[in-house]
Amino acid sequence: MPQLSGYTVIKILLTTKNQLIMSDSNHHGMHSFEGKNVLCSHHSFEEESFGRFGRMFRELSPLYNPPSTLSGLGKKDGPMNGGNSPKFTNSVPLGMVFFGQFIDHDITFDTSTSFSSINNPNEIENSRSANLDLDSVFGGGPEDDPFLYKPREEGYYLLTALSNNNIGQNQATEKNDLQRNGKETAIIGDPRNDENRVISQMQLAFVRFYNANYKIMKDANPGYSPEHLYEEARKTTTWHYQWIVVNEFLPMMCGKYLVADILGNGRKFYKPVYSAFIPVEFSVAAFRFGHTMIAQKLKLQQDGEMKSIFSKEFGKGFSRLTSSDQAIEWNAFFDYGTDFQKAEKLDTTLAPILLELPFVPSDDPNDKSLATRNFRRGQSFLLPSGENVARHMQREDSEIEQVVDFVNNKEKMVDVDLSAGIPLWYYVLAEAEVIGRQDSDTQFSSGEGLGPVGGRIVAEVLLGLLELDRESFLGNNRDWVPTHGKKRVFTMKDLLEEADKAYDL
Known part of the structure; x- marks a missing residue:
């Protein structure tokens, strides 16, 4: 029998024949708790529903x-403007921030919410499965989404620009592109994975990594059916990703x-x-930390020129590659043993261009600021303050005060009043800047990663x-180790190198 939530217990208590009077609820051992009135009146605080978001x-x-x-906190010339002199981490490859975006697209897709009304998570359909299962790559499989795959008689390889012979595209560019239709729209499991050149070519890398696994299975097991090979290759690909x-x-x-x-x-809180x-x-809130780690200008190739993240070479996605300059060299984004781009520090500032998004068709500056949009979204979902989450997690008072004092001192300079509480997303960023990633029992690295609250939310979820998914390696076979890589070590670099070998499949 599942454990009853606080919400359910209250409903039971309120409907017994000896009904409690709310104003007298502190008597007879019945102590009030924070959030009670909200829980009793707003059904978005109920238990989760299948296929929906929750709390x-x-x-x-x-x-x-x-x-x-x-809006004062997130405006373009406000306290979150990081200026034109980026501050980089010491340890985080820039490619890992885009990998975080790839993960997000694999597990969440909300197409129905807005800033202008209260959003009930229990009523919002998640168009992705809440599993790290790469449905953004595989779609519904060759039976449901055959347009993603080669015909059965050729083997269920996923299609690429090269194997699909994209119309009007030359060999130099189609090698680095997704399959597209005549209007240049990528034919993939999740259209968002074509929104910039890095994420689209990361999608392509996972397509090719699956194709490599399919060929290995096919060569080793010539008697297997295409359906069997697909299932085995998909599982191998997904488990390496996980x-x-x-x-x-x-x-x-x-x-x-x-x-x-x-x-x-x-896990203590995600239950x-x-x-x-x-x-x-x-x-x-917490998984939007990557917004602070993207620099205003990046390079796509090891010896390439620095380009704006919204330049036609880098950020103008949803179209085919037209030049080899748009091809990503992964050694510029991950540690291949040579010089590579680092992510910006995880802190309370964003690249200036993110506070004035050039592609948003609005005259309202609040619509153009990514930071303000994040704050408005958090408020529309009735998120608690960062301090209350930290207290609920039983973080030490001195640690919470350190973060709160940092925020208050920073915001006083621009006359922003956060005395009611700090938005959860902003608290997560401030905590990362002040305290940082916990690398050992006593060692923290400020600005290098998420702090105790943000880190626990992200890692526990x-x-x-994975633990709750019977098809994942953690939920299915804890004895499994990667079949690629060396000495039971497998990294994103290993995946990208294996994918590159399979470009012609």
């Missing part, structure tokens, strides 16, 4: 900040000490009642999704 901290009241406060999430991405972004603690001592789901505290 991680159902007990906590929502924060309300005046819209003017949120391995990277657990053993490379999470330790790098959340801290290896924190990840080891969760794997060893269990679904019925089935795995995506909490809005994760999707709307991603690890929880």
Whole structure:
């Protein structure tokens, strides 16, 4: 029998024949708790529903900040403007930030919410499965989405620009592109994975990594049917991807000490009642940390020129490659043993261009600021304040005060009043800047990764999704180790190198 939530217990108590009077609820051992009135009146704080978003901290009241406060915090010339002199991490490859975007597209897709109304997570359909299963790559499989695959008689390889013979594209560019239709639209499992050149070619790398696994299976097992080969190759591809999430991405972004603690001592806060789901505290706040780690200018190739993230070479996605200058060289984004681009520090500032998005068709500056949009979205989902989440997680008062004092001192300079509470997303960023990633029992690296609150939300959710999925390696076979890589070590670099070998499949 599932454990009853605080919400359910209250409903039961209120409907017994000896009904409690709310004003007298502190008597007879019945103590009030924070968020009670919200829980009793707003059904978005109920248990999660299958295929929907939900809440991680159902007990906590929502924060309300005046819209003017949120816009003052996120405006283009406000306190979150990082200026034109980027500050880089010491340890995080820039490619890992885009890998985080790839993960996000694999597990969340919300197409129905807006800033102008209260959003109920329980009513919002998640168009992606809440599993790290690469449905953004495989779609519904060759039976449901045959346009993603070669015909059965050729083997269920995923199509690329090269194998699809994109119309009007030369060999030099189609080698580095996704399959597209005559209007240049990428034919892939998730259209968002074509929104910039890095994410589209990362999608292509996963397509090719699957194709490499399919060929290995086919050569080793000539008697297997295409359907059997597909299932085995998909599982192998997905488990290697999940391995990277657990053993490379999470330790790098959340801290290896924190990840080891969760794997060893269990999840404390992400505990679904019925089935795995995506909490809005994760999707709307904590997992948006990557927005602060993108520099205004990047280079696509090791010896290439620096380009704006919204340049036609880098950021103008949703169209085919037209020049070899648009091809990504992964040694410029990941550690191949040579010089590579680092991510910007994880802190309370963003690249200036992100505070004035050039592609948003609005005259309202609040619509153009990515930071303000994040604040408005968090408020529309009734997220609790960062301080209340930290207290609920039983973080030490001195640590919370350190983050709050940092935020207050910074915002006083621009006359922004956060006395009601700090938006959860902003608290996560401030905590990363002040405290940082926990690398050991006593060592923290400020600006290198998420702090204790943000790191635990992100790591518990991603690890929880894997542990609750009977098809993942953590939920199915904990004795599994990668078949690629060396000495049971498999990294994103290894995946990209294997994918590159399979470009002609």
